[in-house]
Amino acid sequence: MSKVPLDVVTGTLYQLPVKTLLRYRCLSRPLCSIIDDPDFIKLQLNNSIATKSHLRLILKGLHLYSVELDSLDKAIPFNHYPESIWTGTEVFGSCNGLLALSNSDQDIALFNPATRQLFKLPVEYIDLPDKSCIRGFVFYGFGYDLVSDDYKVVRMVQFKKDEDDNLGCFVEYEVKVFSLKNRSWTRIKKLPNYLRFMFQFYFHLLHRRGYGVYVNGVVHWVSPRRPEFGIGNLIVAFDLGLEEFRLLPQPNYGAHEKDFVLDVGALEGHMCLMCNYDLVKVDVWMMKEYGLKESWSKMFSIDRCRSISSFRFLRPLICSNEDGGDKVLLEVNGEKLVWYDWKRKKLKTVKIDGGPDSFVACICVESLIPLDNGSHGIILKKLQEQKEKKTQCRKKRDDFLSKGFKLVL
Template identity: 25%
Template sequence: MLRHDLPQDVVVEILSRLPVKSLMRFNCVHKSWYALMRSHHFITKHHKFATSNNLGRGVLFKYRSSKGHLCVSLLSNDTLEVSRDVDLLSLFPDKIDYLPCIYGPCNGIFLLQGLYKMGDNAEDLVLWNPATRETKVLPEIKRGCRYNSGKHLDCKFGLGIDPNTNDYKVVRIVDCHGCRQQPQFEVYNLSTDSWRVIDRSPSKLYNIHSSRFPSYLNGFHHWKAAEVYMKARGKGWMFPEHGPTRMFIVSFDMSNEVFLETPLPTVPCALGSLKKDIAVINDSVSLIVGYRGTRNLRNGWFDIWVMSSEIGVERTWTKKFKVEGSGLEFADRLLEIREDGLVILHKIDGSMAVYDRKTQELRKFAKYGNHCYECLAVTYTETLAFMNGGGNISE
């Protein structure tokens, strides 16, 4: 009755405000609705409405159980209670042994990396939409003979969207440890379902580190990087040489497919170790710096620095705020700084906790396995984007 009694533009407005779960059921109402929900215009409209109104949000939580098993759950954005558990290992075409990283989200899409043997070069990559439960297995890339010699390969990834074509892209940086060869840079396009090797690589002296936090924003994916001085020792082998290390951010332009550098701010040093990582917080590229207390070495705090908006030019960094208070420890794993001012932490006793920056109150509410470096929590907004023949989503 809705389809016949209301004008088409009104129907589109109503449907664009519904959750993805409902829209997936409405696929069977009529062929016109099926086509509408796969159109680029409707997917974009639906996602923009959900993003601007804080609707359709969930939290992906990855952790190790007390028995050492990998567990992934989707949590309610409001209560952080488990809404459903996900067997990510079943999303791969074959049984994998290790899931080292989950990249994203990028407009509701995640990139999963699965290894068939820890330390081996055999891997599978899967794009996953948790809202529609759709997956896309990426094709295997055929590398040159220089990467088929059995040497250990270190791969870094980035997931983003080309804002000019609205196409999802995956960037893979392949580095051969201990050899003279420059890293290889590969780009996957969802629209063509194929990989390409690009020759616009940054300096071969880069040592690039993947972030634990979402690090894509407005057409750029960001990594923390350092300039490494290498010295040849023996035939074909290179080893790090002591010297000054320049720290910066490497940003990949998804449209022009070039790398840009941005210097990191000079942060004050304090007693104890410093932990640094980059993240996108409240639509800004940020630097998270963790400190250990000077009197009580168990205590800790985090400084958050925010970068000005223009990429690749002389930048200004501003220390935006500090996360500190009773109950925070240096060993705490910071999982996410949310837009509502709450900070999600994984405590050393394995419990999940929420810290309110406004009241400086810490509240433990659940225990999920053991405290470990693999723990991950990230908020995402549901999307209708289809990866197997459907419309992609613009920004």
């Protein structure tokens, strides 16, 4: 090691998968120091994102499943779950190798599947505006704050006057943000009026549309049309750095703006919109330069076919490395995955053995991002302790055998 230049060692290491790097930490102190270095962790992550390597597809059904993106052949259930992950756990966000999990609005955790490390957020109770109000729908968001190099969870709570209040627009929302770096929650006090009209019962309860989409340091939700208030589709954006709300500009849809249901997604690090026309056709738009209205362009349209009778829900996940990136992996209706070649307009269903019948899918890159101030995984520590324990037991056994018996000739 001492004869190999440091940049050569680093340049070789950051291309390796996380599982290998975690094993290499045990080889020597210099290697451990390199792999634990924050700059190396970012270098390894950025290389994986740029080369689209070490990617996994996470499927959330009754349980969590992991699928290698390169093969997409077999779903492997997460074994050795931390205690906080159980059947009802929801995945409401994925960013830089971390999954944001929720069992309830007060039981939230961050989980790194590659290192098996889990961090439970401190319980933050919901503050009712007054005793006459009840808690309504809860929106979630998770992402990376580019400004402060921090990971943040957003919890946005809608309130209702009573059980019969289906509109839920007469009481201001509560918005709180958790900072992983500071290990604390803060309340956002400056809230725009359009948040009051954000929740729509069927839209947000179907297909978990209350989970924000992260792009470029910002979490996004759709506020669907509210004809009764004269409000059109809105893309509500929360900037994790500024901790402020704003509206994201939308494309010029043309004359059919009122004829579709709008949804948001992310593809290749870009903001996407899905315009669903009466379940029979979906237009997918991509924002090439974030925040710039003129950069919106229609990526492709897809019509229902023999294998897909209706589009209740569609979301792009990732583009293929092959065929010039002309194929995109789509989650359709929470029931199937398909490769869609938008230039040839051909669909190919992906068959994954062992996967759930219904699911929510997200892309997760393997990373070394720590959740406990630099230590890479409780699991690894336990494994090391078990290894040391076995070594001690073996030594005691050998000592006993060598001293406790004498060979009689």
